[in-house]
Amino acid sequence: MSKSTNMLSILWLLRSGRRMTAQQLADELEIHIRTVYRCIDALCATGVPIVADSGPGGGYRVLERFADSPLLFDGEEQKALLHASAFAEEAGYPFGEALARAVDKLKRYANAMQLERMERHRDGLTVIHPPVDERQRELLRVLEEAGAEGRSVRMAYDKGRGEGPTEREYDPYGIVHWKGAWYTVGYCGLRGQLRSFRVDRIVRLESSERRFARPPEFSAKAHLMGELLPGALDADALTSVVLQGNDMVLDMLSQHWLFGHALVSREPGQAEYRIGTSALQTYVPYFLLPYGKTLTIREPAALVERLADVCSELTEHYRTMMKEQGSDTNER
Template identity: 60%
Template structure:
């Protein structure tokens, strides 16, 4: 049930369309009692809104003069910006899309015809390409946001790395970050007793606990996430120099990647140099570079070249085995 203030604002928005509306029409539209409509209009008139009432068969309520054309809360540019922002939020997997949709529907519902036409034209002119998130991840994001606001500890089951081993821990969520197409939660891990970040798509279960926490006032989830995912300095002696040659569009994609872009130390036409952690060269880097095929050539280090050869050979062997099975005569399959 909407509050009196919400009802008053809704009536004001509806009358701004310039149309004459009866108390019954307003009542039906807002699903409130007719007496409530009259009380709200009396309050609006008392606050200075120039609403006039015409009696008779063609009667109803109207707003006088230029008030109907003046911006109410949001002008045209602000309305356009809100609609565009909603497109980005929904495509990024914003967990409260239902409420967002209701808000945008209200914005469109209570604008006049000219404003609505402009909104529809602007909203159809912008798109975002982003993999959709599933319902479970959306539910987890909602739980995380609620726990952050209430300072409530969560029991979390989290699948680690490539093997998918699930570990249960108590976790104090301090913030949620959307970065490079992924949602992360950052906070204090009571199992490891340190600040950690977790990818939301790897969470398998969340439960509220009876424990509570206080979030540090100067905490920055974004800052912690970047410090944990990216090397502190490109001059770290433990980092390995990676030199690659390739087509310019391939190198551009590498420069935009969250890890490679940060690790770039030198570039020239057709070549780029990065400084990366050794563990990443044995883990995900070969699998990230593999799809580029011959469009990319690794000049150094040798350890990455050998790892690429190993991974490629393993994939080639896998498909050779599949191919040999598919062409084996049926009579030989005993």
């Protein structure tokens, strides 16, 4: 029998709930005991949770939760995996080759009808995303693996201000994909604090001998959003924001990262959010500005006042621009 056949046979025997020694497995399948050891190692490498119990009555077994679970994916699960792979591929997921192999396994063990259904679902979904080059994918692979292993890296980073790259030792706690860009969040040895960095601005990464432990309960996503949108979701200082408008407009607004996360209640023609008070005076008015007269701000009054000030500032800015352009035209 082939190695894959032996592996599958061993897996089925262990899934029966029996605890079996290597010799018992070898006798059952009429193969050499060394073949059993090789197959067990291969199964463990693929993620099968095989446990070896020593002593009298010991042997190999699989964890009960795995033994009770199905080995195959149903149609809806297959569709979800195919769609997830499409999103990941377009977003620049760093382990695309492994993902492609996983999808190939789904297709390899499908009959003609199942395969045709998979292809229809896969071809029915398209993702438009800014291209991610192979260099950035490699950086993401290094950062993800270093973070999982608790291994620091030496990083050269260019802020994009014409100052040239700066060197630092860095502990990558996690990577985050947000609005078409990849970020890494972790401890920066140069600044002595938690920082986030855009991966496409990393010039070079090198392995370090230093080790680190990620803080328990740390959220790279929460830290990044706290840096990019400071105060927006500060639990200690939230203000109720009530907006009214066409349901389609409110649905579009809910797709925005901040408003989607801050949503408290939604009813026809109205939505309520809880947003950091300081953010209402900074960037929230600019998020609402593109919606113009399609939205009505019921509360707070301070947000209406701030949005009116922003509009006045913009009006003055463009009137000044018109005067300058008119002056340039007269001079010519």
